[in-house]
Amino acid sequence: xxxxxxxxxxxxxxxxxxxxxxxxxxxxxxxxxxxxxxxxxxxxxxxxxxxxxxxxxxxxxxxxxxxxxxxxxxxxxxxxxxxxxxxxxxxxxxxxxxxxxxxxxxxxxxxxxxxxxxxxxxxxxxxxxxxxxxxxxxxxxxxxxxxxxxxxxxxxxxx
Amino acid sequence: xxxxxxxxxxxxxxxxxxxxxxxxxxxxxxxxxxxxxxxxxxxxxxxxxxxxxxxxxxxxxxxxxxxxxxxxxxxxxxxxxxxxxxxxxxxxxxxxxxxxxxxxxxxxxxxxx
Numbered sequence: 001x002x003x004x005x006x007x008x009x010x011x012x013x014x015x016x017x018x019x020x021x022x023x024x025x026x027x028x029x030x031x032x033x034x035x036x037x038x039x040x041x042x043x044x045x046x047x048x049x050x051x052x053x054x055x056x057x058x059x060x061x062x063x064x065x066x067x068x069x070x071x072x073x074x075x076x077x078x079x080x081x082x083x084x085x086x087x088x089x090x091x092x093x094x095x096x097x098x099x100x101x102x103x104x105x106x107x108x109x110x111x112x113x114x115x116x117x118x119x120x121x122x123x124x125x126x127x128x129x130x131x132x133x134x135x136x137x138x139x140x141x142x143x144x145x146x147x148x149x150x151x152x153x154x155x156x157x158x159x
Numbered sequence: 160x161x162x163x164x165x166x167x168x169x170x171x172x173x174x175x176x177x178x179x180x181x182x183x184x185x186x187x188x189x190x191x192x193x194x195x196x197x198x199x200x201x202x203x204x205x206x207x208x209x210x211x212x213x214x215x216x217x218x219x220x221x222x223x224x225x226x227x228x229x230x231x232x233x234x235x236x237x238x239x240x241x242x243x244x245x246x247x248x249x250x251x252x253x254x255x256x257x258x259x260x261x262x263x264x265x266x267x268x269x270x271x272x
Contacts, residue, residue, distance in 0.1 A: 004196065004205040011197045064195060065232050111244040112233050113194035 005063035006033040012115050025120045034059055037073065038120055042128045054078045055123065056090075057116055058149070067110035069151040070119055082133040085126065089143045091150040092123070093136060175200050175216050176255075177224050194244060195229035204228040219243050220251040 013030055021027060021038070028037035036057045042048045054073040060066055072080035072090035080086050085093040136142065147153055177191070177200045192198060193216075196205050203214035204226035217227040223245045233239045234250060243250050 007198075007205050008196055065236060067238070109247075110238060111247070112229075113244045 003033075003061045004065075005059050005061050008064055009033045009059060009116075012117070016117065021117060022121055022124075024124055025117070028054065036116060038116075040120055040124050040127075042124060044128070046128050047130050047133050048081060048127055051081065053081050053127075055120060057119070064112040064114070067151070068116065068119065069149050070123075071150050081127055081130075082135060083127060083130050084132070084134055084136055087136055087139050087142050087146070089146055091142070091146055091153060177216055193226045193229055194223070195225055195233060198226070200224065200226070218253040218255055220253045221246050221248050222253075 009030075010033070016027055016030075024041045024043045026039045028039055030036040036059075038055045038057070039052050040055055041050075041052045056071055056073050058069040060069075071092060072078075072086060074080050074088070074090040080088060080090040087093075142153075191200055193200060193204065198205060200216055201210060203210040206228055207214040215227050216224055217230050218224050221243050223243050225244070230244075230250070233244055234241055240247075241250050242248060
């Protein structure tokens with residue numbers, strides 16, 4: 001039997017193929033129901049003109065009850081955006097992706113009624129509203145000990 | 160002319176009472192699917208095979224509706240904080256008022272007294 005996550009992802013994929021992605025967001029690959037890649041770029045005036053970033057989503061069998069593991073891809077010449085909530089290894093300090101950290105912009109957490117495209121749009125607007133290009137203050141410390149899967153990272157609440 | 164009925168098949172259809180009567184049914188596809196699994200209310204949650212009493216809907220006091228199994232899976236996680244996935248208010252299951260069934264036989268009883 002197809003798992004709950006693959007049924008739900010199949011529906012999301014069909015919607016993306018039928019209706020397309022929002023402006024600035026493109027599907028790169030979704031060959032299976034475990035890893036999807038998107039590119040996002042910020043439209044209009046921003047600190048990231050002509051920059052295109054690749055986002056990776058990894059899903060487990062419990063999606064959408066459990067959140068997807070989302071990070072920027074930093075291999076093969078791709079880079080993570082310089083942003084106070086993006087570590088240089090591509091991991092995010094973003095609350096919708098983990099339940100541990102209250103993100104000042106996103107303000108809310110993962111919910112099973114959210115979708116892959118909704119997360120892309122949230123991150124796109126996170127970049128669009130950036131005032132100063134800088135890494136998180138604990139970047140060096142974090143990337144030294146960061147787990148491979150960002151969902152396994154434990155962000156201290158007062159970081 | 161005489162008609163003799165040799166046999167007959169009863170056919171019935173049912174729907175969950177998931178939309179209030181004054182809203183336009185069928186107009187909005189989004190409104191007719193469970194927000195968690197995106198399967199129509201009339202279908203069953205992805206874990207079940209047959210729609211019906213074994214895979215019922217659940218209504219919150221916030222007015223949001225889900226497949227009961229989908230909502231319970233979410234509420235069972237620590238991340239949910241027992242909140243409605245739509246509005247993040249604390250989930251309170253609503254008491255459903257059952258509309259009085261139309262029973263013409265009942266009124267007939269009164270006239271007999």
